Amino acid sequence: MQTNRKHHISHDPIHDSAIKHVQGISIYIDDMPQFHKELQACPAVSPYAFADIKNIDISEALKAPGVHCIITAKDIPGENQMGPVFHDEVCLADKELLCVGHTYAVVAADTYEQAYLATKLIKLDAIEKEPILTIDQAIAADSRLQPLRVIERGKVDETLAKSKHILKGQFKSGAQEHWYLETQSCIAVPGEELEMMVYSSTQHPSETQAIVSEVLGIPRHEITVETRRLGGAFGGKETSGNHVAAWAAVLARKSGRPVRMRLTRDMDQAITGKRHPFQSDWKIAFDDTGRIEAYHVDMHTDGGMATDLTMAILERGMLHAENAYYIPNIRINGHSWKTNLPSNVAFRGFGQPQGMAVIENAIDAIARYLGKDANEIRRINYYDTKERNIAPYGAEITQNHLLKIEEEILQCSDYLNRKKEIDDFNAHSKFIKKGISLVPVKFGISFTTSFLNQAGALIHIYSDGSIQVNHGGIEMGQGLNTKMIQVAAAELGVSIDRIKLTPTNTSKVPNTSATAASSGSDLNGMAIKDAVDQLKERLMPVAAQILGEEFKCEIAAENIRIENDLVFDQSNKKHSICFSDLASKAYFQQTHLSAAGYYRTPDIWFDRAKGVGKPFHYYAYGMAVCEVEVDTYDGKVKLQRARIIEDAGETINEQIDIGQVLGGFVQGFGWVTSEDIKWNEKGRILNASPDTYKIPGIGDIPVDIEVKLLEKAPNDNTIRRSKAVGEPPFPLAISAWMAIKYAIASLANHKLEPNLKIPATNEEVVLSVRDLEERLK
């Protein structure tokens, strides 16, 4: 990759753990040394998709070697409850087993192996019932998870009825496993009386604390959750980590001993939730030029056995149903369905990719129908800046960089010429077909549950001038801590070496939100700035006094600046002391050198019942052009070239942001190509290990891939004018999928619309080709 290595890149600090990572000395939960009398735990899970529990007999298992403690629902001292929003999920199954993998007991033994073997001795007596395993089955049985949600504007039905051109179809996208490298882990250590220390691989320590408090039936102040770093999360540790934490805590309470619980890969893959599959029925009306007049979509999502975050995920899907396009008449119906599969959970993009894929596929269909280049259709439908700039939910689309990005990406990808070359190639190639596609992304940034948009930070300046920064966010590889160190250093005017970032801990910053929705640096960065501002306010008068005494003159506090570790009078820079001296002297002058910062995103709201509001603080934009080669005989897809431009505002750390863009894109590439999950007719997951579940490997990513951050695009009103960059790149990979579709369509000279779903695995491609060939006959 040739990145635009600009002069300032070399000044960007490297990831703050990188030097430890390469030596393997970074500490993850399961790397923590063994506690005295520690036990290890393994869950006993349901083999049935749906069943009534009659009896759970643990007597044999209790006698197994090394076993010390087994818990079932009866042993939960507090509430048997796991749901983060809706309280519809139990901690341990007591009456019903709702999916294969539903945990009904947990064993703690001296070793994991002993605990695992003991789970096989638990006798489960249950009566199987007929499960619901697909969205279609759920619809047929009217198995709704939550009531229908609607966002609507304009005259949809009328326009659809009188429009000259109408297309419709059904679009499906599949489940995706997070495949964080570090599986769910936790160590619960009982303390004095009711205290419980919980080291958890969670993206949301405050919620883990809340859930542990509920299941133990004790107030939150008894529970401390600490998380130093995660070995990847991607949404899969936003709520899923709570289960392991709750089980370990209940076992620790019952046994009085520290309990370590790390799911094995297979167990993790079998029992934790996935990205929500979506199945959408759409109808679109447009004029001769391809300008969209009306769009109706029924999004159906499979929430699995419980609500978890399904409604927020569906909501984000609905809020991005129009992606980057102004659609005057639009209706988005959001249906959530309850099935007998593990409850699906947050996953990078959080419903946005699923929602946006439908309209992108529809636009592609319009282009094929009108015999035009898909990008032409996209362009005439993009949100405008002055008019045609109001989203279906009534908010104004601000900082619209779509045309600017389009111009740049058309150029750097050489889209038109490459497309022509590809068409020429296809005309002469028998079974290898190529495809190209440009796809835009508009991604709203903020939790759509408005109150979640708040964060806290805690900064201590020690009297030697060293600084400790703590915030509510979680470092999971995304470089949040590195950025937060940079923010603290830049706001305070000191070097980053002065700053130590300590593990996230609920006793340092309470009541935090999940590190999710790409909001980590936006929210925590602002909270850190607030803390720094408070400290500066206290330090400046002291500095003025110290400098005044030292240099024997009168210095005004407003004139004090701190830069590069130096504290000086800006009207006479010779009047300076180093930051450490200031810290020490300030201490002796009895200055409060610790500050708690706080931030809440201003002016955002969303009225769910009406489907209107300003749910996002701002939007991030991006585009990708992908080229693929498809073997239409065996279905093999090769990504050959990719160009990506992402709007990261004024980046805080360009290399970290580029890493996020690429990582997100490649994860999206897996979602649209090789990552396929199948369940058998009994509701058992078939792809529960990396043996059969295939995330992209290094060979799937071409050397010819280039990421650029949009230049000169400062954000308003965010920390250091930056933008969130965690999730928006993920759906850019839909361009690779669209290119695959293009390649397949070339077999019918682009006259027929291929039937293709996400993921376009080799199997899906070959079946799509076969279907097309049959329609051609």
Next chain:
Amino acid sequence: MKSSIDFLYNGFPIHIDFEKEGLSPTTTLLNWARNHGHKEVKEGCAEGDCGACTVVIAKVGSDGKLHYKAVNSCILFLPVLDGKLVISSAGLVPETHNLNELHPVQKAIVEDHATQCGFCTPGFVMSIFALYHTKDHYTDDKINNALAGNLCRCTGYDSIRKATKAALKENIPDFYSENEALILKALKDIKTNTLNIRVGEQKYIRPKLIDEAIVLRGENPDAEIINGSTDVALKQSKHFQKLPVLLDLSGVEQLKFIEQKGNEFHIGAGLDLESIRFKAETVFPALYDILTVFASRQIRNVATMGGSLGSASPIGDLLPLIMAMNGSLVLEGKTGQRTIKAIDYVVDYRKTVLQADEIIHSIILPLPTEGEIVKMYKISKRTDMDISTLSTAFRLKLSDCKIDFISMVYGGMAAMTIHATEAEQFLKGKEWNEENISEAAAILEKTFTPLSDARSGDEFRNIAAGNILKKFYEESKLN
């Protein structure tokens, strides 16, 4: 015979007396390391698929030098380490927080921002470290291939590939090259006799000589043979099954050979697949190609042809080619050796003609003759590091555009690897043209009744079975 092992871990001598410690000999290197505080070795899957657990094993090669190989510690049993050096990411340099004191491989990863969450990183470091110590010209494809066994979910790989290239440009001696003489001496001082380990009910035997192995095989007909253990170890690492008696052939140097005799490869059952791959590169491209997409470098560094055939898996990637070439297996037991045709070797789902007192000694693999077109196709969801959904080996001989002979052997389409006899017969003597190929492909689509499973549905398998022939046809025209 001895019941304890000695090896070096990051240069430090380790002695393990299994019986005394009450340690099961089928403890994996990963579990042992993590239980002894070596937390730099990570577990991502415990089945050889992710590479987080990658360490490098160095041993004294036939040239008297140290040879470095990346392996998956999660599926490697401890006794294999006897007389070897294990290197992990924590053992490349003394612990440091200074970028400039890192090993060139580590430094490149840091500088190219090729680590995010860091969980995959120790494994990548070790795979690249092995390359650093193996001189070769590393193209992008070769780097991709060597790192196919390492998964990263964060970076998107581009930075890792860049870092690898940057590291491999360096030629700075490191601790291991500087101390090679000392390490060689320490390793040579370890007496690696036949191991006979008994812990509780479990028995683990690791002979050094073929004769010994045959005798031990006869004495332990119930023993499970292992070689690379990349198949068998999963029973322990994932399913905690007891493996009561194991006969580990990986110490038998006499089984690690490859020779070209006339127009045949004679391949010892104990030779690692990566060595076979290198040897095949110029001589037998179809074999090279299939080995290139066979598992990962880490797996191929220890897995063997004996193991591939021993498991008799219907989705094994080598049997189709061996059958298409009309190869044979040399089996050896108390009464001596016997040679059987590969086509007669597997008799039912995972059942073979191997007798309880026999081992697979070697494989005789005829090479393509003048004018023969031989190709093998593997269809899998991911190109690298995946098990076949189905696979086919073709061997074709044309004379005057007519099919003199065609062999088509399919894996993944039935309980055993099988010839597509009907289509073979249909094509024989016919013209090698599109029309006949289409007809044969239609036959192939109906020949098998494959399973629907995690890898694909039966419909895809059937269509692909025919399509592979079409692809072979198109590609043969280019020859």
